[in-house]
Amino acid sequence: RGAELRVLLTPAQVLATDMSKHMNLLADLKTMVETKKVTSLGVLLLDNYSDRIQQVLQNMVHCADLSNPTKPLELYRQWTERIMVEFFRQGDREREKGMEISPMCDKHNASVEKSQVGFIDFIAHPLWETWADLVHPDAQEILDTLEDNREWYQSMIPHSPSPPP
Numbered sequence: 301r302g303a304e305l306r307v308l309l310t311p312a313q314v315l316a317t318d319m320s321k322h323m324n325l326l327a328d329l330k331t332m333v334e335t336k337k338v339t340s341l342g343v344l345l346l347d348n349y350s351d352r353i354q355q356v357l358q359n360m361v362h363c364a365d366l367s368n369p370t371k372p373l374e375l376y377r378q379w380t381e382r383i384m385v386e387f388f389r390q391g392d393r394e395r396e397k398g399m400e401i402s403p404m405c406d407k408h409n410a411s412v413e414k415s416q417v418g419f420i421d422f423i424a425h426p427l428w429e430t431w432a433d434l435v436h437p438d439a440q441e442i443l444d445t446l447e448d449n450r451e452w453y454q455s456m457i458p459h460s461p462s463p464p465p
């Protein structure tokens with residue numbers, strides 16, 4: 301079975317970390333949840349459905365890639381700082397080349413706090429809520445942490461804009 305699983309782990313899983321694919325991955329995940337709900341067993345059947353297994357694996361990697369907001373606040377904040385440093389470096393390079401600066405990459409105008417609230421509201425929470433519906437209905441602790449972290453960043457918005465890290 302180990303070799304079988306390794307065959308399933310393909311470049312498609314790596315591509316699942318591409319944010320341009322987020323909406324399609326989320327739509328596939330929601331379809332799987334609905335399929336699970338209409339089966340009499342209330343489970344998602346994966347036998348003989350290699351395409352569905354691939355979708356589950358892609359979404360699993362996507363969830364792992366977007367898991368920072370589900371972590372304890374201190375760890376989440378550390379990763380947010382690292383990501384923002386990367387974004388701001390990209391913005392600096394774009395500015396130097398006279399290019400339009402990508403969203404959240406302008407260290408002079410970005411609000412880390414607002415960006416994290418928006419990221420949770422529009423990306424992370426819908427993804428994790430749907431993933432929990434599919435594979436772990438008792439994942440309330442993950443969703444609670446996500447919501448607590450959102451509330452913390454929301455509470456920090458009056459102190460914005462934050463200085464670049």
